[in-house]
Amino acid sequence: MITIFGSGIIGLFIARKLLLNGKKVKIIDLDNNRGNSTDASVGMLAPLIEARPYENNLFNLMIESKKIWDKFLKNKSFIKNTGLKNNSSLMIATNKDEEESILFKKKFVEKLGFFPEILSAKQTIKIEPHLNSNLKCSLFFKKNNQINAHLLKRYLIKDVKKMGADFLFFDQINKISFSSQEIRFNNKKISSEKIIVACGVWSNELLKKSFKVLFPMRPLKGVSMLFKTKKRLFINNIWYRNIYIAPRDNNFLAVGATEDEKGFESFVTLDEIFTLCNSLWEYLPEIEKLQFINTFVGLRSVLSDGNPVIGSLKKNNDIICAFGHFRHGILLAPITAKIVSDIVLDYKINENLTFFSPNRFNL
Numbered sequence: 109m110i111t112i113f114g115s116g117i118i119g120l121f122i123a124r125k126l127l128l129n130g131k132k133v134k135i136i137d138l139d140n141n142r143g144n145s146t147d148a149s150v151g152m153l154a155p156l157i158e159a160r161p162y163e164n165n166l167f168n169l170m171i172e173s174k175k176i177w178d179k180f181l182k183n184k185s186f187i188k189n190t191g192l193k194n195n196s197s198l199m200i201a202t203n204k205d206e207e208e209s210i211l212f213k214k215k216f217v218e219k220l221g222f223f224p225e226i227l228s229a230k231q232t233i234k235i236e237p238h239l240n241s242n243l244k245c246s247l248f249f250k251k252n253n254q255i256n257a258h259l260l261k262r263y264l265i266k267d268v269k270k271m272g273a274d275f276l277f278f279d280q281i282n283k284i285s286f287s288s289q290e291i292r293f294n295n296k297k298i299s300s301e302k303i304i305v306a307c308g309v310w311s312n313e314l315l316k317k318s319f320k321v322l323f324p325m326r327p328l329k330g331v332s333m334l335f336k337t338k339k340r341l342f343i344n345n346i347w348y349r350n351i352y353i354a355p356r357d358n359n360f361l362a363v364g365a366t367e368d369e370k371g372f373e374s375f376v377t378l379d380e381i382f383t384l385c386n387s388l389w390e391y392l393p394e395i396e397k398l399q400f401i402n403t404f405v406g407l408r409s410v411l412s413d414g415n416p417v418i419g420s421l422k423k424n425n426d427i428i429c430a431f432g433h434f435r436h437g438i439l440l441a442p443i444t445a446k447i448v449s450d451i452v453l454d455y456k457i458n459e460n461l462t463f464f465s466p467n468r469f470n471l
């Protein structure tokens with residue numbers, strides 16, 4: 109039996125991978141814990157757009173995970189149940205500065221071995237006629253697609269339950285102890301070979317209280333919104349300077365996202381709604397035609413070096429960490445699950461992937 113703390117996208121993907129590899133799995137989470145990152149996610153699977161200078165290891169991890177996502181595109185039932193789209197991403201420039209910035213981006217990803225295409229304003233409007241005509245040009249990232257994270261989570265919960273996963277929920281879990289393959293917490297004992305800590309930004313709290321380990325990690329609050337339109341506006345994901353838009357089935361549009369240092373605040377404030385609406389209005393002036401559906405708040409878990417933590421604790425190899433996925437947790441979930449499952453099954457890990465081990469913090 110393997111026990112996973114946290115049933116966000118990372119915990120669920122790991123559970124699925126372990127079950128497929130013949131392991132028994134117990135998943136533990138909290139009742140009514142507000143602000144999980146997965147529910148706020150827009151679900152972009154766009155490694156080329158997310159690529160940043162000096163982040164080669166992270167970029168390679170994103171590319172490896174994207175390869176796994178692309179295999180899911182062959183599974184019709186997965187697509188139907190999760191809203192996985194086989195679309196692409198358009199990064200739009202509306203002025204000279206943004207044009208410079210996308211030219212820089214093009215050169216940068218070319219150095220990484222990928223060749224996105226610059227489209228003129230006319231070419232861009234031809235493929236996305238509902239875009240505001242004030243644009244200058246765009247950069248077309250083929251197959252940088254997206255998935256509906258809400259549907260994905262629902263699908264994975266159903267799938268892992270079908271494969272025999274057991275879910276347990278608690279009001280609170282303050283501290284756990286783990287020795288001789290037994291976990292103790294809240295007057296409960298669970299036999300378990302290993303523990304996986306996949307509690308997103310709350311992983312630190314659990315690790316600190318239970319095992320006196322504290323990572324240099326902080327929450328970064330994000331708000332996203334959901335709208336509906338009368339007719340379908342876009343085919344591709346649209347990326348502007350400060351917002352991005354993901355077209356979903358049935359004319360829904362997911363729009364993301366704010367990034368604010370507000371600690372563990374987990375409610376939506378009016379300035380966050382204003383920021384998103386104001387940016388949207390700049391690019392889609394007919395804002396009055398958008399039907400507001402919902403807002404979502406999520407706390408991204410961010411390590412001091414911006415990379416996730418995936419691997420065993422030095423203190424106890426049977427405690428495996430899988431958190432700190434910042435802006436990329438949906439994209440990185442499949443490769444995270446593969447690494448964790450390889451560790452559990454004692455398979456050799458590709459050396460490039462050991463870069464993300466907790467040992468880099470020497471805790």
Ligand SMILES: Cc1cc2nc3c(=O)[nH]c(=O)nc-3n(C[C@H](O)[C@H](O)[C@H](O)COP(=O)(O)OP(=O)(O)OC[C@H]3O[C@@H](n4cnc5c(N)ncnc54)[C@H](O)[C@@H]3O)c2cc1C
Nearest residue numbers: 114116117118145146149151152308330406436437438439
């Ligand atoms: C607004 C926004 C937009 C985003 N857009 C994208 C995107 O387009 N593409 C992308 O790849 N990523 C995106 N992300 C990032 C992505 O959502 C996260 O990286 C990912 O969801 C992290 O998943 P997780 O399972 O680690 O954490 P979470 O989803 O936060 O889940 C953690 C779970 O742990 C549980 N938990 C907490 N404490 C305990 C405890 N003590 N015991 C047991 N369980 C506990 C929580 O209740 C929760 O269910 C976005 C994030 C935000 C906020």
